[in-house]
Every structure is written in structure tokens, then in C-alpha cells.
Amino acid sequence: MKINIYYGGRGLIDDPTLYVINKMQKVLEEELYVKVERFMLYELKNSITTLPQTLKDADGIILATTVEWYGIGGYLMQFLDACWLYADKEKLSKIYMAPVVMSTTYGEREGKLNLSAAWEILGGRPCSGLCGYIADTAALEMNDDYTALIEKKAETIYRTIDKKMASLPASNQAVKQRVSVSQNTDLTPQESERLSQYASDDIYVQKQKEDIQELANMFRGMMSNEPTSTERYIRLFRENFSPVEGFKGAYKFVIGGKPIGMRIADTLTITEEPAGRFDVEVSLSEDTMNDITAGHMTFQRAFMSGNMKTKGEFGMFRTLDELFTFMK
Numbered sequence: 061m062k063i064n065i066y067y068g069g070r071g072l073i074d075d076p077t078l079y080v081i082n083k084m085q086k087v088l089e090e091e092l093y094v095k096v097e098r099f100m101l102y103e104l105k106n107s108i109t110t111l112p113q114t115l116k117d118a119d120g121i122i123l124a125t126t127v128e129w130y131g132i133g134g135y136l137m138q139f140l141d142a143c144w145l146y147a148d149k150e151k152l153s154k155i156y157m158a159p160v161v162m163s164t165t166y167g168e169r170e171g172k173l174n175l176s177a178a179w180e181i182l183g184g185r186p187c188s189g190l191c192g193y194i195a196d197t198a199a200l201e202m203n204d205d206y207t208a209l210i211e212k213k214a215e216t217i218y219r220t221i222d223k224k225m226a227s228l229p230a231s232n233q234a235v236k237q238r239v240s241v242s243q244n245t246d247l248t249p250q251e252s253e254r255l256s257q258y259a260s261d262d263i264y265v266q267k268q269k270e271d272i273q274e275l276a277n278m279f280r281g282m283m284s285n286e287p288t289s290t291e292r293y294i295r296l297f298r299e300n301f302s303p304v305e306g307f308k309g310a311y312k313f314v315i316g317g318k319p320i321g322m323r324i325a326d327t328l329t330i331t332e333e334p335a336g337r338f339d340v341e342v343s344l345s346e347d348t349m350n351d352i353t354a355g356h357m358t359f360q361r362a363f364m365s366g367n368m369k370t371k372g373e374f375g376m377f378r379t380l381d382e383l384f385t386f387m388k
Contacts, residue, residue, distance in 0.1 A: 061222060062095040063088060064118045066111070068125035068136025071102050071365070073357060076162040076194035077126040078365045079201060084122065084160070084214040092218050098366065101135035108138045110265050112147035120156040120187075120221035123175050127163040132171045140178050152184050158217045159189035168193055185227065187220040188213070201364075289346055290318050294330050296353045300384045301328045307383070309376050312338040316346035324383065340372035340380075355386050 065085065069075050081098070088094040099111060115121070125132045143152065159175035161168045168191040176186040190213045194200050201207075219225075293315060303326055312334050313320040321334020342359075348367040351357040359380040362368040370377050 061119050063120045065098040065122045068101050068133050073361050074197045075126050076197045076200050077124050080210055081124045082366050083210045087211050087214040109142045112143045122158050124160040127167040127171050149183050156185045156187045156221045158187050161191040163193045300386050302385050310338045312341045314343040315349045340377045342370045344368040353386050
């Protein structure tokens with residue numbers, strides 16, 4: 061089974077929705093052995109029209125967002141618009157969707173209902189979701205009852221999708237069949253065909269990404285006199301290292317695809333070509349690492365918000381914020 065999570069919030073550190081989907085993903089992957097793929101729409105805002113193609117191999121999805129002032133926000137609406145225009149409606153009709161809407165203001169119930177109604181009009185199958193008003197994310201994280209409720213909801217979503225539970229017909233379906241049709245755009249037929257072709261062509265999109273990466277590498281070579289990002293991170297690690305008495309450990313960082321290895325035994329040794337065994341392996345983007353080195357985020361916060369992946373000794377991972385004092 062595969063479940064896709066589409067997050068439509070802004071990616072703020074204290075976003076309660078991020079905590080909820082992190083918990084759900086952990087239960088689905090580690091306890092129920094479900095393959096989960098997450099799409100952060102604010103990071104993919106320039107390619108949202110291509111995302112309906114990611115529905116093809118999904119058995120179910122979770123649409124997650126945060127109501128910050130009114131409604132479910134623009135990124136998730138763009139994704140639903142793209143599904144209406146470009147998604148394979150036959151495949152979409154077999155996909156279950158669970159809405160997850162947290163609110164820091166009024167409107168979480170309306171947001172959840174809007175997502176369910178939108179998915180029904182698209183022809184999909186909505187299932188039981190989750191909504192709540194969370195004024196302080198810390199209160200959510202510290203409440204065991206809330207955590208148990210989130211984990212239970214993840215299990216319910218799994219059972220609904222696994223058993224392909226039926227539901228009674230909804231009036232949204234009747235309205236869709238009678239009056240709801242896709243409207244023509246103002247584009248010429250040639251432009252519309254080209255847009256649809258490019259938006260749904262995974263090979264074309266991948267080629268564009270490769271071309272952009274090639275250009276980036278070329279310009280990086282032309283600026284060889286400037287220190288590389290890896291060299292800058294190594295310098296920052298050394299400048300902000302605070303040894304912990306008696307601590308020994310080995311870490312491997314992969315920052316934007318570039319590895320850095322470090323071994324700590326009172327002193328700090330760093331290399332750009334890590335080899336051997338590491339107690340902790342961390343993977344994150346350069347943007348996230350820049351936020352950490354600027355003191356805007358800790359390693360722990362980056363992991364909890366889903367912006368960092370890690371494996372190995374979790375206790376040693378938590379020591380990172382003691383070893384490197386980037387906080388200003």
C-alpha cells in the first residue's frame with residue numbers, strides 16, 4: 061500500500077499540522093509498513109500542475125493544511141485545481157482521501173468539510189479525517205491523549221483504505237454528473253495541448269530539472285574563487301563547536317546531496333569524503349541548514365517539522381544542539 065501526503069501550509073516551525081502528519085507518517089511507516097511519500101507544496105509551488113501525476117501509484121492520500129486566518133490556503137487549492145484539469149479521473153475515482161486540518165484561528169471544521177466536498181466533486185472517495193484548534197503546538201506535543209488520538213486516526217485511515225470500505229452516495233456526486241463540467245481555458249488549443257502535455261510528462265519535467273542542475277554546476281565552476289557551500293558549513297561547524305566532556309561520536313551529514321563526515325572525541329575532525337561507520341546519519345536541504353546555522357532553527361526543531369531526515373542513535377542526534385551552538 062502507498063499513501064501520499066500533500067501538505068499545503070507554509071512550513072512554519074510551530075505549525076501544528078506538521079506535528080500531526082509527522083506522527084501519522086511514523087505510525088503508517090513503522091507500525092503498519094505502509095509506503096508514505098510526502099509533498100510539501102510550498103517547496104513545489106512552481107510545479108504544482110505536475111503533481112496530479114503523483115496520484116497514479118497511490119492507494120490513498122492525506123490532504124493536510126493549517127487555517128491561519130480564513131480557509132485552507134492557496135497551495136492546496138492550486139493542487140486541487142490541477143487535479144480537476146490534469147488528473148486521471150478514472151484513477152482518482154479509486155483513491156481515498158483523508159483531510160487533516162489544524163487551525164490557529166477559527167475555521168478548522170469548515171476547512172475539513174471543504175476538502176471532503178472538493179474530493180467528492182473530483183470523483184474521489186473521502187474518508188474520516190481529523191481537525192482541531194491548536195493555539196500552542198507545544199501543548200499538542202505534550203498531551204499524551206492528543207498523541208494517542210492522532211495515532212488512532214492514522215490506523216483508521218489505514219483500515220479504510222486497506223479494506224476499501226464503501227460509503228453511501230453523496231449529493232456532490234449527483235451535482236457533478238448533472239451540471240459540473242471542466243471549463244475551457246482562454247488558451248489557444250495549441251497552447252492548452254502543450255501545457256497539458258508538459259504538465260503530465262514526467263520525462264520532460266525531469267529533463268528540465270537536469271538542465272537547471274547542469275547550469276547551476278557550470279556557474280558554480282565559474283565562481284571557483286568563492287568558497288563552496290560545503291567549505292562554508294565546515295567552517296561554521298568548527299567555529300561553533302562546543303565540546304561535551306567525555307562525549308564520543310561520529311556523524312554523517314548530507315546537505316543538499318553533499319556529504320560531510322565528522323568524528324568527535326573532545327576534538328572535532330571533519331572531512332568532505334566520509335568513510336566508515338557513523339552513529340548518526342542526517343539528511344537535509346541547504347535552506348534548512350542555513351536556517352540552523354543562522355540560529356533560526358535547532359536540529360531538533362528541523363527534525364520535528366519534517367525538514368530533516370535522520371537514522372541511527374537518536375540520543376546522540378539530540379546531542380547535536382549541545383555540540384554546535386548556532387543559536388544567537
